[in-house]
Every structure is written in C-alpha cells, then in structure tokens.
Amino acid sequence: MKRYIAYSVILGLVWCFVHGTIDVNNFVLGVIIAPFIIRPFKPLFNFGTNFSFGKAIRKIPAQATYMYVLIKEIIKANIVVAKIVLQPKIDIKPGIIAVPIRTKTDMSITAIANTITLTPGTLTIDMSDDRSVLYVHAIDASDPEGVANSIRDDLEKYVLEAFE
Template structure:
C-alpha cells in the first residue's frame, strides 16, 4: 500500500511541475511514476512489492469479468428469445476456497453481476455460498466452471 501512496504523491508532484491539472496529465504522470517506482522496486519491502504484481493482474481480472458478463448475457438473451425457454433453474451449495471477508464478498458480487446467477447467502461457517442459477443442468459442472474462472481470478488478485 505504501508504494501506491508513493505513486500518488509523485503523480501530484508531476502535475505541479508540469502545471497541468487535467485527468490526462494525471494518468500520464501516474504511469510514468509507476515505471519509476517499478525500477526502484528493490528499495521497497515485501508487502509493497505486491502493488506492482497487482498492477499487472488487475486488468486481466477486469477483462475476465467483462468476458464472463458478455458470455452470460448472450446465453440469457438466447434463452429468453427462444420460443421454448430452455432454462433449468436451481440452487447450488458452492463450496468456498476463498477465506477472507474481502474474497467472499468479491466472489459473491461477481457471481451476482453475472447474468443468470444470484448469490443468496453464505453459511455460518463461511465454507459454503448458496447460489441460484438459471442454467443448472449439471450442478457439478456449474461449480467447477465457477471455481475455474471466477474463484480462481479472485484468489489471483487477492493473494
């Protein structure tokens, strides 16, 4: 977290030196300062180094989430526009690999944001997330798919 604060402080200095207080100048300064801090990475302690790895993982995470939303949206649209509505709704008890409150909340929100699914509740021991799905033909396949895509992405970004 300290590296992020350094990045913001250096970006403010950048804006003062260039005498331009626009969003585009902020973004350019932020990128330049990030590269400077990346070169100075050996000077930081181990927790601050996580900032640099997160900067590479976060865009990939966002892209994956957008892709999942697009795919689910297409599947829901196809089902709704189909004359026979080929849906099989159901409830799933999804076993959680994530442990922290942040990880559980992030995963539950990602599942809810994905069209056709809704996070309902977390068990009291925080080991099971209850999910309602529009397409639950094979509950094990849904669990495996969620684990391989969303939960894996959450773990990659948070750990």
C-alpha cells in the first residue's frame, strides 16, 4: 500500500507538470488517476516486496546520477554516430553482440535494455531465457568485447545503483 501512495504522489506531481498548472486541484486529480495507471505495471515494480520510503529517498541521488550518465552517453553516442554518417566512406561492421548482465529484477532489466536502445548506434534485440544475457545490435561491432564492457561498466553499473 505504501508503494501505491508513493507512486501516486510522484505521478500526481508529474501530472501537474504535464498539464502545465501546478495547483492543489490538479495534484489531487493526478493522485486519483495514478492508481489506474499503476495497476497494469504492478508486476514490473515488484509490489510483493516490502517498500521503504527511506530507501526510496536514499536512491534519489543514484537515480539522478543515472540520468546524468544516460544523457552524457546519449550525447557521446550521437557524436560518434554523426561522425560515422558524415564520413565519405562508411567503414563500419554492424553486428549483434551478447552482453552478459548482472541485473536481476524486472525493473533493472527494463532500465538497462531501454538505456541501450536509447543510446544511438545500439539497439536491444532480445534477452536470453535465463535473463542473464542481452543481445544488442551495434552499428559498429568491430570490437564486441569493448562494446559489451562499455555497456556493463558505463551503463549497467549506474542501473544497479539506481534500481536494485
């Protein structure tokens, strides 16, 4: 129940910002609508486990760091893809790379998969049956080990801190 309340408050605030009017009535409307939005995503957020407001608040700095790293990686990847596209002779070796992951929860797996897909030049294609490997298409897979290590060291580390 505490988790519903926390997510409802967050979505109430999001509703105020999306609507463009920050007032009590708008916030209350957002909080009332939020449980109907949360319900379909209940399995993703693992509602069966205990929820602690203190733990959620302590994760805010890690989540902010994750967002900073994500934006930085997107900008870096955009520059790399732009360089590839603007070259007179495109010398790339696209391919699919198996990337072992350490994340275990649905939320973390979704976050790392979406992070990879949001980064230009990479796309998460599939996940192994045992949920330990993501298959990623890379625009330049000439160094598959380097791409896998980059994902594990530069992205997954922050996902683990923010969501597990």
